[in-house]
Amino acid sequence: MPTYDYKCSACENLWEEFSLINDRDQPTNNPCPECGKEEVTREVTGYGICVDTNITPNKKTGGQWNELMQKMNKTLSKDAQAGLDRASSRSGQRWSG
Numbered sequence: 001m002p003t004y005d006y007k008c009s010a011c012e013n014l015w016e017e018f019s020l021i022n023d024r025d026q027p028t029n030n031p032c033p034e035c036g037k038e039e040v041t042r043e044v045t046g047y048g049i050c051v052d053t054n055i056t057p058n059k060k061t062g063g064q065w066n067e068l069m070q071k072m073n074k075t076l077s078k079d080a081q082a083g084l085d086r087a088s089s090r091s092g093q094r095w096s097g
């Protein structure tokens, strides 16, 4: 079960709570355990949102960033190509090369 970090904007207390995946977009109903105020915001920890948020170019990855970007570009160009194919078949024109 994933945990989420919460922050109280009143006293800046930080804590962690278990949360159902279905509730991930909902703010916590619990007040701050420190001051009891309900001025609680959820901190984004990167869990299940985007794996790339934890990777910084060529620092943690040791140079694998470029490799990752190339993989992404291949995936993107594949999609773009499919889009072009659809567009060209619709217009009757073909891209040369």
Ligand SMILES: [Zn+2]
Pocket: 008, 009, 010, 011, 012, 013, 032, 033, 034, 035, 036, 037
């Ligand atoms: Zn608080």
